[in-house]
Amino acid sequence: MALKRIITELGSGNDLHGGDYTKAAVRAVEDAIHHSSLSLIRTLGVDSKTMQVEVTIGVQQPDRVVTERVRAALPHGQVTVNVVKGGLDVPDESSRDMAVIASAAVTVRLDLGGQPPGWPDDDV
Numbered sequence: 001m002a003l004k005r006i007i008t009e010l011g012s013g014n015d016l017h018g019g020d021y022t023k024a025a026v027r028a029v030e031d032a033i034h035h036s037s038l039s040l041i042r043t044l045g046v047d048s049k050t051m052q053v054e055v056t057i058g059v060q061q062p063d064r065v066v067t068e069r070v071r072a073a074l075p076h077g078q079v080t081v082n083v084v085k086g087g088l089d090v091p092d093e094s095s096r097d098m099a100v101i102a103s104a105a106v107t108v109r110l111d112l113g114g115q116p117p118g119w120p121d122d123d124v
Helices: 020-032 040-045 067-072
Strands: 004-017 054-059 079-084 090-091 097-111
Touching: 004 020, 004 040, 020 054, 020 097, 054 067, 067 079
Parallel strands: 054 079
Antiparallel strands: 004 097, 054 097, 090 097
16 A cells, blocks of 8 residues: 555644633544545545545643544544644633633545656655
């Protein structure tokens, strides 16, 4: 299989009240995927179920993200979700509340078969 990265989109999301890391992560993914249209998939006649979709989420408390809910936010492909330390927590001391900010990187790879002339050998 010759998987090639065809797109990487970035997004950010937040939960302004309540400190819900999963809600912020899902919003970050939605922000990322709303920035692009994968018309290339239709143009090439690729079955969208075969896309490899890798999601990386950055939040301050990675263990508090429910990855299945993040995965469910992606409409197509074989999705993997990795959660790492990142993002930002913004406490509001006056109300004992916290805003959570998450970052997302969504990368799509396709098996393009043989490489056309001049195509890079390495995934960039």
